[in-house]
Amino acid sequence: MTDINKYKNITWNLPLLFQADIIWGAIYNKIKSYNLEPPKVNLYGTPAQRWIGGTIPRVKEKLQKNVLYEHFKYVKEMEATPILDFTSTRITEEDLKDEYANYILDIALEFDCNFMVHSDFLKDYIKEKKPSVKIISSHTKPVYRFQGPNRIEEPTIENETNYYNKLLKEYDIVVVRPEYSKYTLLKNSNLIDDISRIEVLINQPCTINCPKMPEHFMHLENISKIPNYCVNFECTRSNMPPAVLYENNLIHNDKTINSLINIGVKNLMQISRQIDAPPITASETIQNMFNTDGSNHLLLTETIPHAIQDEIAKYNQRINKILNPN
Amino acid sequence: MINNIFKFKNQEWVLPLLFQYDAIWATIHNTLKDFSVELPKASLFGSPSILWAGGRVPRLYGKFNRKFFTNWFSYVVEHNATPTLTFTSTKITKEDLKDEYANFILDIALEFNCNFIVYSDILKDYIKEKKPEAKITASVIKANCRFQGPNRIEEPTIENETNYYNKLLKEYDIVVVRPEYSEKTLAENPNLIDDLSRIEVLINQPCIRNCPKMPEHYHYLQNYNTMPNYGDSFRCIRMDMESSVLYKNNLIHEKETVEKLIENGINILKLQGRGTAISTLDLLLILMDNIFIKDGNNQIILNSITDNLEYEINNLNQTINRQ
Secondary structure: OOOOEOOOOOEEEEEEEOOOHHHHHHHHHHHHHOOOOOOEEEEEEOOOOOOOOOOOOOOOOOOOHHHHHHHHHHHHHOOEEEEEEEOOOOOOHHHHOOHHHHHHHHHHHHOOOEEEEOOHHHHHHHHHHOOOOOEEEOOHHHHHHHOOOOOOOOOOHHHHHHHHHHHHHHOOEEEOOHHHHHHOOOOOHHHOOOHHHEEEEOEEOOOOOOOOHHHHHHHHHHHHHOOOOOOOOOOHHHHOOHHHHHHOOEEOOHHHHHHHHHOOOOEEEOOOOOOOOHHHHHHHHHHHHEOOOOHHHHHHHHOHHHHHHHHHHHHHHHHHHHHOOO | OOOOOEOOOOOEEEEOOOOOOHHHHHHHHHHHHHOOOOOOEEEEEEOOOOOOOOOOOOOOOOOOOHHHHHHHHHHHHHOOEEEEEEEOOOOOOOOHHHOHHHHHHHHHHHHOOOEEEEOOHHHHHHHHHHOOOOOEEEOHHHHHHHHOOOOOOOOOOHHHHHHHHHHHHHHOOEEEEOHHHHHHHHHHOHHHOOOHHHEEEEOEEOOOOOOOOHHHHHHHHHHHHOOOOOOOOOOOHHHHOOHHHHHHOOEEOOHHHHHHHHHHOOOEEEOOOOOOOOOHHHHHHHHHHHHEOOOOOHHHHHHHHHHHHHHHHHHHHHHHOOO
């Protein structure tokens, strides 16, 4: 029987926190019920708050302290580390004073959560509160630096490598652009100072060096922050012929990922395409992480849809107990 | 040309979709066509609720008119698949062959060159008499009833089972073997079978090996064809088994086994459904896992398939209701 985990000794960073945590709950519980060992996993995301970046939050209402506590407890019970996605690209001094964002931050620090940020300003602010906390440099940082009409410099091997090495001095983990991991990192891994702290985003369907990516993030951030925000944006991929899309994307194949792991990469990241369709998100999450042939197909692909429903029911019961203790 | 998207090099897929989840195949067909991917042959099997239908709870109850069936069969054929009627009732009598509605559907199916899966030899002969060139598959339930359960006719030894399939090959166009047979005997001794090209292998049955309750389970499900509110209960053995035991005791073929079977000469792979309560999306995801390699660029195509499903479900509803 094939080993259930596609890759060994990897930490996965999954786009599920406050979005679809129950997907990982369902997968984790299923794997454990078969006496198998799940991989190491972080869940990233955030409820709606001032420091949010390009994630459309599912949790829009303000959360009570006991609900936040219970949620973080739930995630930790699945042996996952919550990573708060504080990837706003335009944090000001004023933003740092935001009461609700700080309230989430303080509870997250209590639970030893990690953080993903774009703003160096915010990074310093969090580190000052708790120097031991782990902070990931968001993949939006190199995107803004190297892509789009307002890019700061061209993404040459030298420029981009120097940039990541600089970020490695300031952040605990650095997410690189998929263009870099797919086309540069393998041949030039010796140029990176500490490859074990590099994180690779493996399933971005975007076109290579898309010039509209920073603009896309901006719109996503605005949707979360500006009420009734009207988006006037057309993705580069919208009108591309299928055959072109097939070749021009940033999805890493097994061979590339295995090669990256062989040269020392220890952190892999996934994005979510359809967070509003949990079966699709679950299926894509599973296919990237696990071998689903033979009996593994039965364990995962077939049982997870039911398991998700069970997990939703259990989670809701749990939260209801907190909200209505009598 | 994209040619590395299929997990296996078989020439035909037999899929549990007819009258239930046909939009799944249509979505796969249309999306792959957009990407200029050549598809293998596909047969979609199933049946509305009629007297001759077998052990699958139907989604289509009630009687429908000619236009309904011609629309439906046309839809399947337009998407390059062959409708395959599962007339797999295990208790067909001579009297049952006269059933008006069943014959009405049969006649339309024959017009559309549909294929058939049957259990009953007398039904097979009846269909062949109407249209000698109609392709008829011997249902796997024939072998299940012969070799499993308290009323089995003989023990499933290699010799007994091989002889049985070779006998069926003389009478039927295609023969579905038990997964217990294909995963072991057929993979290791393909030369025992007279014509491998007409053997169909069921690769995703989650049942336990040689389950003694399988014939009973089938008969239980069969009752739903004529009694939609059939209330009797049946408890599958698997429900009381530990997950870790089920993980090792099931009939889902490993990838290497299927590859070996194809290397040996098997062309036709079958996928079993998962009941009628499963959502179309969930079944699509299960089938995709069996059919496609989900690596790298292929994800672009597979993502498109899941994205296109809802549109195709609406399209199917409009098509079958056209007057």
